[in-house]
Amino acid sequence: MSGYLETKNLSVGYHGKPLIEDVSLCVQRGKIVTLIGPNGSGKSTILKTVIGQLPELSGTVYLDGETMRSRSRNDVARRMAILMTARVEPELMTCRDVVSSGRYPYTGRLGVLRDEDKKVVEQSLSQVDALEFADAPFSAVSDGQRQRILLARALCQQPQLIVLDEPTSFLDIRYKLELLSVLKRMVRENAPRARSGAAHFGHSHLRRGRPHRPHRHAGGDLHERLHRAALSLGAREVRRVLQHIGICTVAHTSKNAL
Numbered sequence: 001m002s003g004y005l006e007t008k009n010l011s012v013g014y015h016g017k018p019l020i021e022d023v024s025l026c027v028q029r030g031k032i033v034t035l036i037g038p039n040g041s042g043k044s045t046i047l048k049t050v051i052g053q054l055p056e057l058s059g060t061v062y063l064d065g066e067t068m069r070s071r072s073r074n075d076v077a078r079r080m081a082i083l084m085t086a087r088v089e090p091e092l093m094t095c096r097d098v099v100s101s102g103r104y105p106y107t108g109r110l111g112v113l114r115d116e117d118k119k120v121v122e123q124s125l126s127q128v129d130a131l132e133f134a135d136a137p138f139s140a141v142s143d144g145q146r147q148r149i150l151l152a153r154a155l156c157q158q159p160q161l162i163v164l165d166e167p168t169s170f171l172d173i174r175y176k177l178e179l180l181s182v183l184k185r186m187v188r189e190n191a192p193r194a195r196s197g198a199a200h201f202g203h204s205h206l207r208r209g210r211p212h213r214p215h216r217h218a219g220g221d222l223h224e225r226l227h228r229a230a231l232s233l234g235a236r237e238v239r240r241v242l243q244h245i246g247i248c249t250v251a252h253t254s255k256n257a258l
Helices: 043-050 073-079 095-105 114-127 143-156 173-188 222-232 237-244
Strands: 006-016 017-027 032-036 058-063 079-082 159-166 199-203 247-252
Touching: 006 043, 032 043, 032 073, 032 173, 032 222, 043 159, 073 079, 073 095, 079 143, 095 114, 095 143, 114 143, 143 159, 143 173
Parallel strands: 032 199, 032 247, 079 159, 159 199
Antiparallel strands: 006 017, 006 058
């Protein structure tokens, strides 16, 4: 089966110097695919090249059967949403305002929301359980709530693919688990709609943290297992835990001098 996002013989790097070569990926709808590995191994470099922030040194990136280069920015934004590591600090905006900005591929330059757009905003807030603080200033909510709002903004684009670069970087173990649970639930809810089920592609690493109230999960105590993985920082253990909760890991990149 062909993927919604594919790379063929992709080489990535900086200033014309290849750092990772022959990257071949196939991300299908309705799947969560996670790229894991040690710091500095090139995960973000691959993602930034896939989404067009860095140029390919060689090879090709395909999105929904066409090359990324052949698509306009607006066309890409209707198919792919991006949630990167960098902190976002919008001024004088409520959480709902931030989520509404995700409708930009559909509203035109003036950014005027139609009734249909407002409905999508409310649905996106509901999907990430953020309605209760939607009218709070974005600067006043917790880091975990901010990440849920940024995920809702990505959902507002109604993409087929969401690319996440360490979406849990600034979160303690409790909020890491909450965000992973939201992503898993979204895939599960969209699974019956095979053609419209979104794919999620990115990477995440678990940092040291203190365990919070356990969340029971079939097969064991998920909080304790993820906490142990966070303490050991072992990529193999993190991969095993992610696979246990239904998140595919497709690559374990080796250490490179990036």
